[in-house]
Every structure is written in structure tokens, then in C-alpha cells.
Amino acid sequence: MSNMYDSVCYKRSFLKEVILRVDFGSRVETFMRALPQKIATAALQRFPLAEPKKAQTREVTFSGTAVQAKTEESMEWVYHGKNREKSLTITPEALLVTNRRYESFEALREDTDHVLRTLFEAQKDLSVARVGLRYINILDVAGDAPLLWTDYVNEEMLGIIDMHKDAAALTRVFHIVEFNYDGQQVKxxxxxxxxxxxxxxxxxxxxxxxxxxxxGALSQEDVSRYIEAAHERIQALFEESITDKTRALMDPAA
Structure with missing residues (x-):
């Protein structure tokens, strides 16, 4: 999709967390006990604080009427930015990058690409089954009318709030909308x-x-392309959901 918001940039944001996840097609047994030095070095170049930790996975299998449970211990290879503003976790099943002080998509991409490129070089048979990107924004603004959002949010998204006569008793008003754009899933x-x-x-x-x-069965090139596509779709949906007053609070860059 073409992105009309490519040039949009803000000095501040309401982002609480950005999560990028790559799920491997099958478990990488090598990572159960050790992380190849080449991958560890690449991780430390972008995430200089290493905090590996032990984890347990529980597998349940059924055979006829019998149920068998097996618990395995493995490692989670966890790295943080120097101020713990971002984290990288590599497990036998997935790679996860989280960012709690988001600067830009370009910075996130550089961090992720640096590690992923080394990962694919070190693990020639690595396969990927899923790649996803998630942006969690919480608009937190001053005001004593917690149900009134027309100044900040696209009012077409707010109808269900107004339909309730006993608004003072509301404890939660939340929606889930899901899309499928030719294989690109959006929640x-x-x-x-x-x-x-x-x-x-x-x-x-x-x-x-x-x-x-x-x-799907995704190649290294697919992963890179789909991360870009996910960002474009998320950015467009976000911009369609907010008003100019919200944009002003985020201080658009010139």
C-alpha cells in the first residue's frame, strides 16, 4: 500500500510500548542452552546489557485416553538498551524486540535488522512462521469529562459511548476490530x-x-518487507483515528 503519512513525524507521542515479534517456523534447539557467539555479539552492539534467564516450557500430549505432560528447561537470551529503554529477547521459539521509549520506526528497524541479519547468517536453516508489529498508545489528557473524546478521537469511533443513559456507571468501553488485507492481519x-x-x-x-x-512460510526478505508493511498500515490507522487537536499535543516536526 502507498503511505500518504510517510513524512509525518512527531516530537512527542502517546506511545506506551512498541513490540516487534518474529516467530520461528520450528524450535531452534541450539538456543535451548547457548546462543552462538556471532548472534550474541550482534545483540550486544545494539542492546549492551545482557541478562539471560532460565525459563520452563510445559508440553502436554494426548495419546488415546492418556495425557502426558513434559516440562523442559531452556534459556531466554535477554538484552537491554543501556537505559533499559528497549529490550531484545531471543528464545528457541521467537525473537522479540520491545521499546518503551520509542524514537522512530527507522531506529527500531535498524536495531531489529542488525540482529535478524546475523541470526539468518548464523542459522542457515532458520525458518519464520509469523512476523508482527504492535503499537500501544494511551491518550492521557487533562479534563474532568472522561467519556468525552470528540476533540481527540475520530467521532465515528465513539458512538457506543453515547448510547448508554447510565454513563456514570460505565466501567469499560472497549472495541476489537479485525481486518484481513490479502493476508495482512490487523487487530x-x-x-x-x-x-x-x-x-x-x-x-x-x-x-x-x-x-x-x-x-506463513516467510523468508528473510519477507520478514523485512512485512515489517515495513505492518508499520505503514498501523500508521495510517492511527492517523485516521485521531484529530488535529491530538496531533497538536504531539507537536508535529517541521
């Missing part, structure tokens, strides 16, 4: 999640949680 969760749930809504917060992913 859009939005609304008033209410951090004080199940108490009635008092705080003025609105969630825009956008998740886009692709599933």
Missing part, C-alpha cells in the same frame, strides 16, 4: 480500558492498540 483494539476497572470510569484515558501481522 485494532480501542476505547476506554479504565485503569481503575472495575470501578466506574474517572480517568481521562483512551487506548489505541494497533497490531499487524503476517503468517
Amino acid at each position: 485494532f483494539q480501542f476505547g476506554i480500558a479504565n485503569p481503575d476497572y472495575p470501578a466506574p470510569i474517572k480517568r481521562k484515558q483512551f487506548v489505541l492498540d494497533l497490531d499487524s501481522f503476517f503468517v
Whole structure:
């Protein structure tokens, strides 16, 4: 898709977390006990704090009427940015990058590409089954009307709030909308999640949680291309969901 928002950039944002996940097609047994030095070096170049930890996986199998459970211990290879603003986790099943102080998509891509490129070089038979990107925004603005969002959010998304006569008793107003764009899956969760749930809504917060992913037998080139496509779709949906007043709060870059 062509992205009309390519040039849009803000000095501030309402982002709470950005998550990029790559699921491997099959478990990489090598990573159960050790991470190849080449991959560890690449990880440390972008995420200089290493904190590996042990994890347990539980597998349940059924054979006729018998149920068997097996627990295995493996390692999670965890790395952080120097201020813990971002994290990288490599497990036998997946690679996960999380960012809690997001700067730009370009910076996220550079971090991810650097590690992924080395991962594919070190593991020649590596396969990928899923790649996804998720942006969690929480609009947190001043005001004493926690159900009134027309100044900040596309009012076409707000109809269900107005339909309730007993608004003072509302504890949560949340939607899930899912799309399939020729294989590109998008899950859009939005609304008033209410951090004080199940108490009635008092705080003025609105969630825009956008998740886009692709599933299949994916090559290294597919992964890179689909991360870009996921970002484009998420950016477009976000821009369509907010108003100029929200944009002004984020201070658009010139």
C-alpha cells in the first residue's frame, strides 16, 4: 500500500510500548542452552546489557485416553538498551524486540535488522512462521469529562459511548476490530480500558492498540518487507483515528 503519512513525524507521542515479534517456523534447539557467539555479539552492539534467564516450557500430549505432560528447561537470551529503554529477547521459539521509549520506526528497524541479519547468517536453516508489529498508545489528557473524546478521537469511533443513559456507571468501553488485507492481519483494539476497572470510569484515558501481522512460510526478505508493511498500515490507522487537536499535543516536526 502507498503511505500518504510517510513524512509525518512527531516530537512527542502517546506511545506506551512498541513490540516487534518474529516467530520461528520450528524450535531452534541450539538456543535451548547457548546462543552462538556471532548472534550474541550482534545483540550486544545494539542492546549492551545482557541478562539471560532460565525459563520452563510445559508440553502436554494426548495419546488415546492418556495425557502426558513434559516440562523442559531452556534459556531466554535477554538484552537491554543501556537505559533499559528497549529490550531484545531471543528464545528457541521467537525473537522479540520491545521499546518503551520509542524514537522512530527507522531506529527500531535498524536495531531489529542488525540482529535478524546475523541470526539468518548464523542459522542457515532458520525458518519464520509469523512476523508482527504492535503499537500501544494511551491518550492521557487533562479534563474532568472522561467519556468525552470528540476533540481527540475520530467521532465515528465513539458512538457506543453515547448510547448508554447510565454513563456514570460505565466501567469499560472497549472495541476489537479485525481486518484481513490479502493476508495482512490487523487487530485494532480501542476505547476506554479504565485503569481503575472495575470501578466506574474517572480517568481521562483512551487506548489505541494497533497490531499487524503476517503468517506463513516467510523468508528473510519477507520478514523485512512485512515489517515495513505492518508499520505503514498501523500508521495510517492511527492517523485516521485521531484529530488535529491530538496531533497538536504531539507537536508535529517541521
